Amino acid sequence: MRHLANERSIITPYRRHEEGCQPPAPYQAYESTIKRSPSKPLTFLPHTLSEITGPIYGHGQIAETDNDLTRQHAGEPNGERIIVIGRVLDCNGRPVPEALVEIWQANAAGRYRHQDDQHPAPLDPNFTGAGRMRTDENGAYRFVTIKPGAYPWFNHYNAWRPAHIHFSIFGRAFISRLVTQMYFPGDLLFAYDPVYQSIPDEKARQRMVCKFDLETTQPQWALGYRFDIVLRGPEATPFETP
Amino acid sequence: MSLGLTPSQTVGPFFSFGLTTEKCSVRCIAGPEAKGERVLLTCRVLDGDGVGIPDAMLEIWQADAEGKYNHPDDPQEKTCDPEWRGFGRMGTREDGSCEFETIRPGRVPGPGSVLQAPHLNMAVFARGMLKQFYTRIYFSGDPANQEDPVLALVPDERRETLMAHPDPAKPGHWHFEVRMQGEHETVFFDV
Ligand SMILES: [Fe+2]
Numbered sequence: 001m002r003h004l005a006n007e008r009s010i011i012t013p014y015r016r017h018e019e020g021c022q023p024p025a026p027y028q029a030y031e032s033t034i035k036r037s038p039s040k041p042l043t044f045l046p047h048t049l050s051e052i053t054g055p056i057y058g059h060g061q062i063a064e065t066d067n068d069l070t071r072q073h074a075g076e077p078n079g080e081r082i083i084v085i086g087r088v089l090d091c092n093g094r095p096v097p098e099a100l101v102e103i104w105q106a107n108a109a110g111r112y113r114h115q116d117d118q119h120p121a122p123l124d125p126n127f128t129g130a131g132r133m134r135t136d137e138n139g140a141y142r143f144v145t146i147k148p149g150a151y152p153w154f155n156h157y158n159a160w161r162p163a164h165i166h167f168s169i170f171g172r173a174f175i176s177r178l179v180t181q182m183y184f185p186g187d188l189l190f191a192y193d194p195v196y197q198s199i200p201d202e203k204a205r206q207r208m209v210c211k212f213d214l215e216t217t218q219p220q221w222a223l224g225y226r227f228d229i230v231l232r233g234p235e236a237t238p239f240e241t242p
Numbered sequence: 243m244s245l246g247l248t249p250s251q252t253v254g255p256f257f258s259f260g261l262t263t264e265k266c267s268v269r270c271i272a273g274p275e276a277k278g279e280r281v282l283l284t285c286r287v288l289d290g291d292g293v294g295i296p297d298a299m300l301e302i303w304q305a306d307a308e309g310k311y312n313h314p315d316d317p318q319e320k321t322c323d324p325e326w327r328g329f330g331r332m333g334t335r336e337d338g339s340c341e342f343e344t345i346r347p348g349r350v351p352g353p354g355s356v357l358q359a360p361h362l363n364m365a366v367f368a369r370g371m372l373k374q375f376y377t378r379i380y381f382s383g384d385p386a387n388q389e390d391p392v393l394a395l396v397p398d399e400r401r402e403t404l405m406a407h408p409d410p411a412k413p414g415h416w417h418f419e420v421r422m423q424g425e426h427e428t429v430f431f432d433v
Binding site: 021022033038039043046047050051089091092093102113116130168172173174175177205231 | 250266297352368432
Protein backbone atom coordinates (compact mmCIF):
# COMPACT_ATOMS: atom_id res chain seq x y z
CA MET A 1 0.00 0.00 0.00
CA ARG A 2 2.82 2.33 0.90
CA HIS A 3 4.50 1.56 -2.42
CA LEU A 4 1.26 2.22 -4.29
CA ALA A 5 0.82 5.53 -2.52
CA ASN A 6 4.28 6.64 -3.56
CA GLU A 7 3.80 5.54 -7.11
CA ARG A 8 0.59 7.51 -7.35
CA SER A 9 2.09 10.71 -6.09
CA ILE A 10 4.79 11.06 -8.72
CA ILE A 11 3.81 13.11 -11.70
CA THR A 12 5.73 15.68 -13.67
CA PRO A 13 3.90 18.99 -13.63
CA TYR A 14 3.87 21.23 -16.69
CA ARG A 15 5.58 24.57 -16.99
CA ARG A 16 3.39 27.57 -16.24
CA HIS A 17 2.88 30.51 -18.57
CA GLU A 18 5.40 33.31 -18.41
CA GLU A 19 4.27 36.82 -17.56
CA GLY A 20 3.08 38.80 -20.59
CA CYS A 21 2.90 35.91 -23.03
CA GLN A 22 -0.81 35.16 -22.74
CA PRO A 23 -3.73 37.51 -23.39
CA PRO A 24 -5.42 39.04 -20.34
CA ALA A 25 -9.11 38.40 -19.63
CA PRO A 26 -11.06 40.53 -19.97
CA TYR A 27 -9.24 42.71 -22.50
CA GLN A 28 -11.14 45.99 -22.82
CA ALA A 29 -10.05 46.77 -26.40
CA TYR A 30 -11.71 43.52 -27.59
CA GLU A 31 -15.20 44.26 -26.47
CA SER A 32 -16.68 40.77 -26.56
CA THR A 33 -14.27 39.67 -23.82
CA ILE A 34 -15.99 41.93 -21.27
CA LYS A 35 -19.09 39.75 -20.69
CA ARG A 36 -17.32 36.49 -21.46
CA SER A 37 -14.38 36.51 -19.06
CA PRO A 38 -14.44 35.34 -15.45
CA SER A 39 -14.68 38.28 -13.04
CA LYS A 40 -13.21 36.38 -10.10
CA PRO A 41 -9.57 35.32 -9.91
CA LEU A 42 -8.78 31.85 -11.23
CA THR A 43 -8.15 29.15 -8.62
CA PHE A 44 -4.55 27.96 -8.74
CA LEU A 45 -4.51 24.23 -9.46
CA PRO A 46 -1.44 22.11 -8.73
CA HIS A 47 -1.25 19.62 -11.60
CA THR A 48 -2.68 16.13 -11.19
CA LEU A 49 -3.00 13.27 -13.66
CA SER A 50 -6.13 14.98 -14.98
CA GLU A 51 -4.16 17.99 -16.23
CA ILE A 52 -1.03 16.31 -17.57
CA THR A 53 -2.83 13.70 -19.65
CA GLY A 54 -4.95 14.52 -22.68
CA PRO A 55 -6.43 13.27 -25.92
CA ILE A 56 -3.59 12.04 -28.10
CA TYR A 57 -5.22 9.07 -29.79
CA GLY A 58 -7.96 8.74 -32.34
CA HIS A 59 -9.25 11.99 -33.74
CA GLY A 60 -11.13 10.27 -36.53
CA GLN A 61 -10.20 9.85 -40.13
CA ILE A 62 -7.99 12.30 -41.95
CA ALA A 63 -8.61 12.37 -45.69
CA GLU A 64 -5.91 12.78 -48.29
CA THR A 65 -6.89 16.33 -49.29
CA ASP A 66 -7.42 17.51 -45.72
CA ASN A 67 -4.05 19.26 -45.71
CA ASP A 68 -4.41 20.70 -49.21
CA LEU A 69 -7.14 23.32 -49.15
CA THR A 70 -6.65 24.01 -52.87
CA ARG A 71 -7.74 20.48 -53.88
CA GLN A 72 -10.99 20.04 -52.00
CA HIS A 73 -13.25 21.10 -54.90
CA ALA A 74 -13.55 20.56 -58.65
CA GLY A 75 -11.59 23.68 -59.55
CA GLU A 76 -8.76 25.74 -58.07
CA PRO A 77 -9.58 28.50 -55.60
CA ASN A 78 -8.81 32.12 -56.40
CA GLY A 79 -5.92 33.85 -54.71
CA GLU A 80 -2.26 33.51 -53.96
CA ARG A 81 -1.33 29.85 -53.43
CA ILE A 82 0.88 29.33 -50.38
CA ILE A 83 2.61 26.47 -48.58
CA VAL A 84 2.69 26.65 -44.79
CA ILE A 85 5.09 24.31 -43.02
CA GLY A 86 6.32 24.11 -39.47
CA ARG A 87 6.99 21.97 -36.46
CA VAL A 88 5.09 21.52 -33.25
CA LEU A 89 7.51 21.51 -30.33
CA ASP A 90 7.14 21.63 -26.58
CA CYS A 91 8.88 24.32 -24.56
CA ASN A 92 11.75 21.89 -23.88
CA GLY A 93 12.43 21.82 -27.62
CA ARG A 94 11.11 18.30 -28.04
CA PRO A 95 9.00 17.61 -31.15
CA VAL A 96 5.36 16.71 -30.56
CA PRO A 97 4.64 13.77 -32.89
CA GLU A 98 1.14 12.70 -33.95
CA ALA A 99 -0.31 16.03 -32.84
CA LEU A 100 -3.60 16.94 -34.49
CA VAL A 101 -3.29 20.34 -36.21
CA GLU A 102 -6.51 21.90 -37.52
CA ILE A 103 -6.77 25.13 -39.48
CA TRP A 104 -9.59 27.33 -40.75
CA GLN A 105 -9.50 30.62 -42.61
CA ALA A 106 -11.18 33.17 -44.87
CA ASN A 107 -10.80 32.97 -48.64
CA ALA A 108 -8.60 35.31 -50.70
CA ALA A 109 -11.33 37.98 -50.59
CA GLY A 110 -11.52 37.84 -46.79
CA ARG A 111 -14.83 35.98 -46.65
CA TYR A 112 -15.50 32.95 -44.44
CA ARG A 113 -17.72 30.12 -45.53
CA HIS A 114 -19.92 30.67 -42.49
CA GLN A 115 -23.50 31.91 -42.25
CA ASP A 116 -22.54 34.70 -39.84
CA ASP A 117 -20.06 36.25 -42.29
CA GLN A 118 -22.31 38.33 -44.54
CA HIS A 119 -19.96 41.14 -45.50
CA PRO A 120 -19.97 42.01 -49.21
CA ALA A 121 -17.00 39.99 -50.45
CA PRO A 122 -17.45 37.00 -52.75
CA LEU A 123 -17.51 33.40 -51.61
CA ASP A 124 -15.32 31.09 -53.66
CA PRO A 125 -17.07 27.92 -54.85
CA ASN A 126 -13.69 26.21 -54.93
CA PHE A 127 -12.63 27.03 -51.40
CA THR A 128 -13.95 25.85 -48.06
CA GLY A 129 -11.05 27.00 -45.92
CA ALA A 130 -10.71 24.16 -43.39
CA GLY A 131 -7.91 21.61 -43.08
CA ARG A 132 -6.44 19.11 -40.66
CA MET A 133 -3.49 16.81 -40.37
CA ARG A 134 -1.29 15.04 -37.88
CA THR A 135 2.34 15.93 -37.27
CA ASP A 136 4.93 13.32 -38.25
CA GLU A 137 7.53 11.80 -35.91
CA ASN A 138 9.54 15.06 -36.01
CA GLY A 139 6.53 17.17 -35.15
CA ALA A 140 6.36 18.53 -38.71
CA TYR A 141 3.21 19.53 -40.57
CA ARG A 142 2.51 20.99 -44.02
CA PHE A 143 -0.54 22.67 -45.53
CA VAL A 144 -1.17 23.99 -49.01
CA THR A 145 -3.74 26.76 -49.10
CA ILE A 146 -4.30 30.28 -50.41
CA LYS A 147 -3.40 33.47 -48.59
CA PRO A 148 -6.49 34.70 -46.74
CA GLY A 149 -7.66 38.30 -47.15
CA ALA A 150 -8.14 40.85 -44.38
CA TYR A 151 -11.76 41.16 -43.25
CA PRO A 152 -13.88 43.76 -41.43
CA TRP A 153 -15.57 43.27 -38.06
CA PHE A 154 -17.66 45.41 -35.72
CA ASN A 155 -15.43 45.73 -32.66
CA HIS A 156 -14.65 49.42 -33.26
CA TYR A 157 -14.92 52.00 -36.03
CA ASN A 158 -13.35 50.80 -39.31
CA ALA A 159 -12.11 47.60 -37.69
CA TRP A 160 -10.24 45.13 -39.92
CA ARG A 161 -8.51 41.93 -38.91
CA PRO A 162 -5.01 41.41 -40.32
CA ALA A 163 -4.83 38.37 -42.61
CA HIS A 164 -4.57 35.23 -40.50
CA ILE A 165 -5.05 31.47 -40.45
CA HIS A 166 -6.65 30.01 -37.31
CA PHE A 167 -4.71 27.09 -35.81
CA SER A 168 -5.91 24.53 -33.27
CA ILE A 169 -3.33 22.11 -31.85
CA PHE A 170 -3.60 19.18 -29.44
CA GLY A 171 -0.38 18.59 -27.54
CA ARG A 172 0.40 15.78 -25.13
CA ALA A 173 -1.65 17.14 -22.22
CA PHE A 174 -5.10 18.68 -21.89
CA ILE A 175 -3.37 21.81 -20.58
CA SER A 176 -1.02 22.06 -23.55
CA ARG A 177 -4.03 22.51 -25.84
CA LEU A 178 -3.59 25.65 -27.96
CA VAL A 179 -5.82 27.67 -30.26
CA THR A 180 -4.03 30.56 -31.93
CA GLN A 181 -3.83 32.56 -35.15
CA MET A 182 -0.96 32.69 -37.61
CA TYR A 183 -0.27 36.12 -39.08
CA PHE A 184 1.83 37.18 -42.09
CA PRO A 185 5.02 39.26 -41.83
CA GLY A 186 4.76 43.03 -42.01
CA ASP A 187 0.97 43.34 -41.96
CA LEU A 188 0.01 47.03 -41.70
CA LEU A 189 -3.09 46.15 -39.67
CA PHE A 190 -1.14 44.82 -36.66
CA ALA A 191 -1.07 48.27 -35.09
CA TYR A 192 -4.87 48.51 -35.11
CA ASP A 193 -5.83 44.95 -34.18
CA PRO A 194 -6.80 44.36 -30.55
CA VAL A 195 -6.65 40.58 -30.94
CA TYR A 196 -3.02 40.66 -32.04
CA GLN A 197 -2.23 43.47 -29.57
CA SER A 198 -3.76 41.56 -26.65
CA ILE A 199 -0.43 39.80 -26.09
CA PRO A 200 1.53 42.22 -23.90
CA ASP A 201 5.02 40.93 -24.66
CA GLU A 202 6.35 42.08 -28.04
CA LYS A 203 8.56 39.02 -28.55
CA ALA A 204 5.70 36.68 -27.71
CA ARG A 205 3.43 38.52 -30.15
CA GLN A 206 5.96 37.99 -32.93
CA ARG A 207 5.86 34.25 -32.31
CA MET A 208 2.41 34.34 -33.96
CA VAL A 209 3.87 35.74 -37.20
CA CYS A 210 5.09 33.22 -39.76
CA LYS A 211 8.35 33.72 -41.67
CA PHE A 212 8.76 33.82 -45.42
CA ASP A 213 10.82 30.77 -46.36
CA LEU A 214 12.57 30.57 -49.72
CA GLU A 215 13.42 26.91 -49.10
CA THR A 216 9.75 26.06 -48.89
CA THR A 217 8.80 28.31 -51.79
CA GLN A 218 8.35 26.36 -55.04
CA PRO A 219 9.35 27.91 -58.38
CA GLN A 220 6.46 28.79 -60.69
CA TRP A 221 3.99 27.50 -58.12
CA ALA A 222 3.70 28.90 -54.54
CA LEU A 223 5.33 31.03 -51.85
CA GLY A 224 6.37 29.19 -48.71
CA TYR A 225 6.03 30.24 -45.07
CA ARG A 226 7.31 28.64 -41.89
CA PHE A 227 5.30 28.68 -38.67
CA ASP A 228 6.70 26.75 -35.71
CA ILE A 229 4.39 26.25 -32.76
CA VAL A 230 5.59 25.88 -29.17
CA LEU A 231 3.30 24.20 -26.65
CA ARG A 232 3.58 23.79 -22.92
CA GLY A 233 5.70 20.84 -21.85
CA PRO A 234 6.72 19.14 -18.62
CA GLU A 235 9.08 20.64 -16.07
CA ALA A 236 12.54 19.21 -16.43
CA THR A 237 12.42 16.78 -13.53
CA PRO A 238 9.60 14.89 -11.86
CA PHE A 239 8.92 15.94 -8.32
CA GLU A 240 6.77 14.52 -5.59
CA THR A 241 3.72 16.59 -4.81
CA PRO A 242 3.25 17.06 -1.07
CA MET B 243 16.53 24.74 -23.12
CA SER B 244 13.27 26.59 -22.77
CA LEU B 245 11.48 27.93 -25.83
CA GLY B 246 8.94 30.75 -25.61
CA LEU B 247 5.36 29.53 -25.94
CA THR B 248 3.14 30.45 -28.86
CA PRO B 249 0.45 32.75 -27.41
CA SER B 250 -3.24 31.92 -27.47
CA GLN B 251 -5.76 33.78 -29.64
CA THR B 252 -9.53 33.56 -29.78
CA VAL B 253 -11.31 30.91 -31.85
CA GLY B 254 -13.36 33.84 -33.17
CA PRO B 255 -16.91 33.64 -34.51
CA PHE B 256 -16.29 31.35 -37.50
CA PHE B 257 -14.69 28.21 -36.09
CA SER B 258 -17.66 25.88 -36.60
CA PHE B 259 -16.85 24.90 -40.19
CA GLY B 260 -13.33 23.96 -39.06
CA LEU B 261 -13.74 22.49 -35.57
CA THR B 262 -17.33 21.43 -34.91
CA THR B 263 -18.63 20.00 -38.16
CA GLU B 264 -20.40 16.68 -37.88
CA LYS B 265 -17.12 14.98 -38.75
CA CYS B 266 -15.01 16.92 -36.22
CA SER B 267 -17.44 17.02 -33.27
CA VAL B 268 -17.28 14.28 -30.65
CA ARG B 269 -20.58 13.94 -28.80
CA CYS B 270 -19.98 10.41 -27.64
CA ILE B 271 -17.15 10.38 -25.09
CA ALA B 272 -18.00 6.81 -24.14
CA GLY B 273 -19.73 4.48 -26.58
CA PRO B 274 -22.48 2.06 -25.56
CA GLU B 275 -19.87 -0.69 -25.08
CA ALA B 276 -17.89 1.25 -22.47
CA LYS B 277 -18.18 0.07 -18.87
CA GLY B 278 -19.72 2.34 -16.26
CA GLU B 279 -22.81 4.25 -15.24
CA ARG B 280 -24.29 5.97 -18.31
CA VAL B 281 -24.49 9.76 -18.22
CA LEU B 282 -26.20 12.04 -20.72
CA LEU B 283 -24.76 15.42 -19.88
CA THR B 284 -26.27 18.70 -21.04
CA CYS B 285 -23.98 21.69 -20.65
CA ARG B 286 -24.93 25.32 -21.05
CA VAL B 287 -22.57 28.29 -21.31
CA LEU B 288 -23.87 31.67 -20.12
CA ASP B 289 -22.32 35.12 -20.43
CA GLY B 290 -22.25 37.91 -17.83
CA ASP B 291 -25.88 38.82 -18.62
CA GLY B 292 -27.01 35.22 -18.11
CA VAL B 293 -27.55 34.83 -21.86
CA GLY B 294 -26.53 31.59 -23.58
CA ILE B 295 -23.35 31.83 -25.64
CA PRO B 296 -24.19 30.42 -29.08
CA ASP B 297 -20.64 30.43 -30.45
CA ALA B 298 -18.75 28.49 -27.79
CA MET B 299 -17.00 25.15 -28.04
CA LEU B 300 -16.66 22.76 -25.11
CA GLU B 301 -13.99 20.10 -24.87
CA ILE B 302 -14.01 17.36 -22.24
CA TRP B 303 -11.28 14.98 -21.13
CA GLN B 304 -11.97 12.23 -18.64
CA ALA B 305 -10.87 8.87 -17.24
CA ASP B 306 -12.69 5.57 -17.75
CA ALA B 307 -14.91 3.83 -15.17
CA GLU B 308 -11.81 2.53 -13.35
CA GLY B 309 -10.20 5.94 -13.09
CA LYS B 310 -7.63 5.27 -15.80
CA TYR B 311 -6.73 7.82 -18.48
CA ASN B 312 -6.06 6.64 -22.01
CA HIS B 313 -2.58 8.18 -21.98
CA PRO B 314 1.02 6.91 -21.65
CA ASP B 315 1.76 9.33 -18.79
CA ASP B 316 -0.85 7.68 -16.55
CA PRO B 317 1.41 5.44 -14.41
CA GLN B 318 -1.39 3.38 -12.84
CA GLU B 319 -1.01 -0.32 -13.43
CA LYS B 320 -4.42 -0.80 -14.93
CA THR B 321 -5.35 -1.25 -18.55
CA CYS B 322 -7.79 1.16 -20.07
CA ASP B 323 -11.20 -0.05 -21.14
CA PRO B 324 -10.43 -1.06 -24.77
CA GLU B 325 -13.40 0.97 -26.01
CA TRP B 326 -12.17 4.03 -24.18
CA ARG B 327 -11.13 7.37 -25.71
CA GLY B 328 -12.18 9.88 -23.08
CA PHE B 329 -12.45 12.96 -25.26
CA GLY B 330 -15.48 14.99 -26.31
CA ARG B 331 -15.95 18.20 -28.27
CA MET B 332 -19.15 20.04 -29.16
CA GLY B 333 -20.15 23.46 -30.39
CA THR B 334 -23.01 25.16 -28.55
CA ARG B 335 -26.43 25.79 -30.06
CA GLU B 336 -28.33 29.10 -30.19
CA ASP B 337 -29.22 28.83 -26.48
CA GLY B 338 -25.63 28.08 -25.44
CA SER B 339 -26.20 24.38 -24.81
CA CYS B 340 -24.82 21.09 -26.08
CA GLU B 341 -24.84 17.43 -25.03
CA PHE B 342 -22.34 14.71 -24.36
CA GLU B 343 -22.89 11.03 -23.96
CA THR B 344 -20.51 9.47 -21.45
CA ILE B 345 -20.12 7.47 -18.24
CA ARG B 346 -19.33 8.51 -14.69
CA PRO B 347 -15.55 8.15 -14.46
CA GLY B 348 -13.73 6.33 -11.68
CA ARG B 349 -11.55 8.04 -9.11
CA VAL B 350 -8.12 9.05 -10.33
CA PRO B 351 -5.09 9.62 -8.10
CA GLY B 352 -4.50 13.07 -6.72
CA PRO B 353 -1.52 14.39 -4.78
CA GLY B 354 0.00 11.98 -2.28
CA SER B 355 -2.16 8.95 -1.64
CA VAL B 356 -5.42 10.86 -1.97
CA LEU B 357 -7.94 9.88 -4.61
CA GLN B 358 -9.87 12.52 -6.52
CA ALA B 359 -13.65 12.37 -6.76
CA PRO B 360 -15.12 11.42 -10.16
CA HIS B 361 -14.82 14.45 -12.44
CA LEU B 362 -14.63 15.57 -16.05
CA ASN B 363 -12.08 18.15 -17.13
CA MET B 364 -13.47 20.88 -19.33
CA ALA B 365 -11.99 23.59 -21.55
CA VAL B 366 -14.26 26.41 -22.74
CA PHE B 367 -13.54 28.23 -26.00
CA ALA B 368 -15.61 31.02 -27.59
CA ARG B 369 -15.62 34.21 -29.57
CA GLY B 370 -14.74 36.83 -26.97
CA MET B 371 -12.35 34.48 -25.16
CA LEU B 372 -8.74 35.12 -26.10
CA LYS B 373 -7.77 31.85 -24.41
CA GLN B 374 -9.61 28.79 -23.18
CA PHE B 375 -10.86 28.62 -19.61
CA TYR B 376 -10.57 25.43 -17.60
CA THR B 377 -13.11 24.07 -15.19
CA ARG B 378 -14.16 20.68 -13.80
CA ILE B 379 -17.48 18.89 -13.63
CA TYR B 380 -18.19 16.88 -10.48
CA PHE B 381 -21.32 14.85 -9.73
CA SER B 382 -23.58 16.39 -7.12
CA GLY B 383 -24.21 14.07 -4.19
CA ASP B 384 -21.18 11.86 -4.80
CA PRO B 385 -19.79 11.04 -1.32
CA ALA B 386 -16.23 11.20 -2.70
CA ASN B 387 -16.65 14.97 -3.24
CA GLN B 388 -16.10 15.40 0.52
CA GLU B 389 -12.49 14.26 0.25
CA ASP B 390 -11.58 15.63 -3.18
CA PRO B 391 -8.27 17.55 -3.00
CA VAL B 392 -9.23 20.00 -5.77
CA LEU B 393 -12.67 20.85 -4.37
CA ALA B 394 -10.84 21.46 -1.09
CA LEU B 395 -9.01 24.36 -2.78
CA VAL B 396 -12.33 26.03 -3.58
CA PRO B 397 -14.17 28.10 -0.94
CA ASP B 398 -17.28 26.30 0.40
CA GLU B 399 -19.71 28.77 -1.10
CA ARG B 400 -18.35 28.36 -4.64
CA ARG B 401 -18.03 24.53 -4.76
CA GLU B 402 -21.59 24.20 -5.94
CA THR B 403 -20.64 25.87 -9.24
CA LEU B 404 -18.58 22.78 -10.12
CA MET B 405 -21.47 20.33 -9.69
CA ALA B 406 -23.52 18.68 -12.39
CA HIS B 407 -27.06 17.93 -11.21
CA PRO B 408 -29.24 14.96 -12.04
CA ASP B 409 -32.49 15.66 -13.87
CA PRO B 410 -35.23 14.50 -11.47
CA ALA B 411 -37.54 13.67 -14.37
CA LYS B 412 -35.06 11.75 -16.53
CA PRO B 413 -32.80 9.12 -14.98
CA GLY B 414 -29.24 9.25 -16.31
CA HIS B 415 -29.56 12.87 -17.48
CA TRP B 416 -27.32 15.45 -15.86
CA HIS B 417 -27.04 19.24 -16.25
CA PHE B 418 -24.02 21.49 -15.89
CA GLU B 419 -23.96 25.26 -16.25
CA VAL B 420 -20.88 27.26 -17.14
CA ARG B 421 -21.49 30.78 -15.87
CA MET B 422 -18.78 33.15 -16.99
CA GLN B 423 -19.76 35.84 -14.48
CA GLY B 424 -22.36 36.78 -11.90
CA GLU B 425 -23.44 35.61 -8.50
CA HIS B 426 -22.96 31.93 -9.36
CA GLU B 427 -19.86 32.41 -11.49
CA THR B 428 -18.26 29.05 -12.23
CA VAL B 429 -14.90 28.38 -10.66
CA PHE B 430 -12.20 28.42 -13.34
CA PHE B 431 -8.74 27.06 -12.70
CA ASP B 432 -5.31 28.48 -13.27
CA VAL B 433 -3.65 25.39 -14.66
FE1 LIG C 1 -10.58 34.89 -38.30
